[in-house]
Amino acid sequence: GINQAMELMCLKGNQEMGSTEIVERLDSLGSQIFALSSRDNYTMSVDCLRDNLDPAFKLWKNCLLDGVYSDEEVEECKDIMGWINTEMMGQDRLKEGIMGAAYGSSPLGNTHFVGDERQVSQITGARIREWREKFFTRGNMFIG
Numbered sequence: 403g404i405n406q407a408m409e410l411m412c413l414k415g416n417q418e419m420g421s422t423e424i425v426e427r428l429d430s431l432g433s434q435i436f437a438l439s440s441r442d443n444y445t446m447s448v449d450c451l452r453d454n455l456d457p458a459f460k461l462w463k464n465c466l467l468d469g470v471y472s473d474e475e476v477e478e479c480k481d482i483m484g485w486i487n488t489e490m491m492g493q494d495r496l497k498e499g500i501m502g503a504a505y506g507s508s509p510l511g512n513t514h515f516v517g518d519e520r521q522v523s524q525i526t527g528a529r530i531r532e533w534r535e536k537f538f539t540r541g542n543m544f545i546g
Contacts, residue, residue: 403484404533405439406514407525410479411471412437412446416464433458435465441501441514457512467538471527480522 414421414433428434433450446466450458471479498513505511511520 403440403513403521403525404530405444406483406486407476407479407530408444408469408534409437409439410482411469411475412465414475415470417468417470418464424461426530427461428458431458431461433461435462439507439514441512462508467534469530470533471530473527476527476530480525482536483522483525484519 412544413424415424419427431450431454433448436445436447436449438445448458448460502511502513525546
């Protein structure tokens with residue numbers, strides 16, 4: 403669930419600027435930042451003109467490693483996650499169940515989409531930051 407929360411909140415703000423400023427800065431650079439998560443990875447990319455690579459990459463880095471998540475933004479994210487879970491198609495629920503049965507308690511057995519209200523209620527800004535600090539480290543990241 404944390405992976406999915408990070409995806410939904412990638413542009414909510416960082417140590418230097420809030421979400422509105424981030425979007426305005428991206429627009430001024432002719433850039434876009436995309437986030438995508440799955441069960442076992444998190445991808446965040448920046449698309450920009452070559453001349454704007456340095457400032458766009460700095461903004462990308464700040465969003466990825468220095469994200470700040472207010473309680474209100476986390477609650478909004480949890481609402482969206484609940485909606486996604488409610489609207490999930492039967493085949494996606496089946497895939498989640500098969501992965502859980504096949505991989506058990508290993509990381510690949512964890513659900514990508516949050517499974518119940520108890521799991522959603524445990525997501526906080528502090529837990530997102532702890533997760534990021536634990537897993538977004540030199541040996542776990544690929545930057546290309």
